[in-house]
Amino acid sequence: MGLPKLAPAQAAHDKLKALGILALNGMFDEMDAAGVLRYAVSDVLPGDLAIVSSFGADSAVLLHIVAQVDPSMPVYFLETGKHFPETLAYVETLKKQFGLINVHAIHPSADDVARFDPNGNLWESDPDSCCHIRKTEPLEPVTEQYGGWVTGRKRYQTRERGVLPHFELTSDDRIKVNPLAYFSDADVIEYRQKHNLPEHPLYAKGYKSIGCAPCTSIVAEGEDPRAGRWRGLNKKECGIHYDFSGAIANPMTAASRHTLWKDGAFIQDPFKDWVEGTKASEARYVHVPLPEFLANRADYLANPHPLGLLVSPGEKIEEVADDLARFASVAIKFPAFTDGRGYSTARLLVERFKYAGEIRAIGDVLQDQIPHMRRCGFNALVVTHEPTRQALIENRLPEMALFYQPVGVAEVPVGTRPFLRRVS
């Protein structure tokens, strides 16, 4: 990738060091974001400063300031491959509207993705490692070439950021510039309105902090705006904001004891077992039994946390058809493998109600039924039966590659025996 690297301005770096970071942080009015950036560009790190932007919910403010100060400043966008399409569109919108002429996408290494995330679900089993291969690693060669970089982080965003200064010195002698460190949510909104900045298309839908699509969820009124990031996981930062030498989890964290099989691997299950008596308002990362959901529907719909739905045989998926989008996962229970009601439920979910989220089989899930489950729309399995686990790991399911009848949403092309025959 041809990076717009200018020669490092070693002198400026020295000057900063000479001044001392504390002094630097005392030079500016808290809200003088443009002043901070202008000083950084012209005095501290001329030609040696770049910006990494997520083009997220409030990226516009910083990018707008950048465009005012220096529209040719290199802007790097971590194209993790996991962004919302709206985010990608937003990149183009801002480029055009602000006149940013030096925006570059940074892609993860294809080798890393192939090695550590062949199925694209690492975010689920090991989000730290996912951030590592998609953000930290690709960014490293870029940051190495600059004396410093600009971030849009703000103090108010999380408790950990409460002491964020305008300038930071990292342990490998680089500078992070945080022009918006003292901005509040209200300040951001005010700035945005004042300058009539285009809003991220997802902001109005309740996304207050936007990262990669799989790890971003809507936050509720009054919730920490970044609560929607890596929700349910003990994770607050993606890794690139850590000290560069800070430890990042090994992507190869063993998952052998995980029971959730998804996209070709046993992975950590973000969901926990439903506990009887859980309050509707407090439930998170559990599959709520369908009758319980119906009984407290309003409360669950008001609950901003990620939730799944548990459907037992005999329960009618039709009764929650309008609310399916609320659930990140639907668990369909097989109390015995001989009870085939779950197959109908899965097909209705996928084919009739166009549910696109996770559909997992739980209960008596055995290898000989799995091919049927897959065809009916299941895309995840919770498996405890050991021979079945081994069969899955060794990829030796008793699977038939040929089918006579169409099921599911992926059909044979029109006109080629639509009621017959599929090759998987």
Place this chain on the structure above:
Amino acid sequence: MYRYDEFDAAFVAGRTAQFADQVKRRLTGELSEDQFRPLRLMNGLYLQLHAYMLRVAVPYGTLSSRQMRKLAHIARVYDRGYGHFTTRQNIQYNWPKLKDIPVILEELASVEMHAIQTSGNCIRNVTTDQFAGAAADEIIDPRPVAEILRQWSSLHPEFSYLPRKFKIAITGAPHDRAAIRFHDIGLQAAVNAAGEIGWEVWVGGGLGRTPMIAKLINSFVPNEHLLAYLESIMRVYNRYGRRDNKYKARIKILVHEEGLESIKGQVEAEFAEVRGGVLTLPSEEVDRISAYFAPPIFEPQALTQIDVAYESIVDPAYGRWLDNNINAHIQPGYVSVTISLKPVGGAPGDATDAQMEVVADLAEQFSFDELRVTHEQNLVLPHVALKDLRRVYDALVAAGLAEGNNNLITDMICCPGLDFCALANARSIPIAQEISKKFAEPERQKEIGELKIKISGCINACGHHHVGHIGILGVEKKGGELYQITLGGDATEQASVGKIIGPGFEAENVPGAIEKLVDFYISQRTSESETFIDAYRRVGEAPFKEALYGNA
């Protein structure tokens, strides 16, 4: 008849390999019997009283000579030299070894056959009229649709773990020879006002411990929407059929308990969603499948009539055979021939490997290479020229297959009973054998005329006793076997379920009891043309009961 293309062949080969692996895992102990059971059942493998039993599908009862020879070969090599043709138009082998099953399935696959879904709680082999494509009274040949149903239902991912087994029968003729009203779904060809051919759909019929006559759920489903309609029924059944009690799990109970109107409403609601979707049958595809079942190229025949009366004088046995075992054909100069598997004193439905070879030869030589299996456990040569009848008959005589008793009192349906079956309470084959000996005399049989006796060794009713004009049900009473007699059953379009008319009989008294009923019928009938069932319907139950039990 239908021929596998590469897809079909690969499908069956794949399934055979899959089951071979499952057998291997069972033999190594990786699979417990509990886990193996549903898998083997879905491949037609039962564990019986003495051994495994393999049930091979004969799709809608149609066989080629090559297939019949393979069935003979399997009987000879892997079994004890015979096979048993069943009421579902299949064949069962009673003594295969588990380790041989994968090889047997490979042998079957080599002639486009399999044992897929001949058991288990899935959609079973679709059955039909044994004279399909040949009968003079047919509206439409049901076999193309039966083949489409076979394909649609094979390893259906949604409907492989139904509450209970599911049986579909289809007929293209107004005279029902496929007992469609005693199946979970029965399909009868119908013509609408516009002259289009579609299907009457009957649902909820069945025998077993709760016999039910199917109810008409839709009087006309256009052919192109048939799969969508059936899938709608299947989905309602899969979701709401009872699973708490296996004896109440068939769709007949769901229909009975919820009521036809309620089920119909649910099915129609489902149908409204799926109608016009991916299951819509394209006419090209129907045509493509139908082409396989195009009638053979019949040659004009000089001989279009046989003087049966004359033949009867010359050779009474041949005359009887002509009288009873010939069915009218759509093509002048041709008939369909029923080959009786009900020799006097024999086990109904059994055929030796040598007999199967003979029948295969006859089919090849005289019936355009086609054979049928009937639900009444006989075989059929569907297209035989009149001029060839004598040669066919002579060959059958030599093979011990020339019993001229089709539809007569010795042409009984009979389940394997306690001699083979793990479920049976009583023997049934010996009862059939004793009855056939009692009425062995051809003149006596002729005098009695059409009379269907059906015998089951337990309440599961594999021998269709409920729909026998005379039904016999073996039950266990105080450690012994006892046989209840029912009267008035009928499997045809005049469907009725027989009634138990009194206390059961010891095995040795059953033939005598049957004789009392037969004699009473003969004494009551208005003429020789009034059959047993007609006379029974006319005079009612009470006189027959009195004839059998005396004036209590």
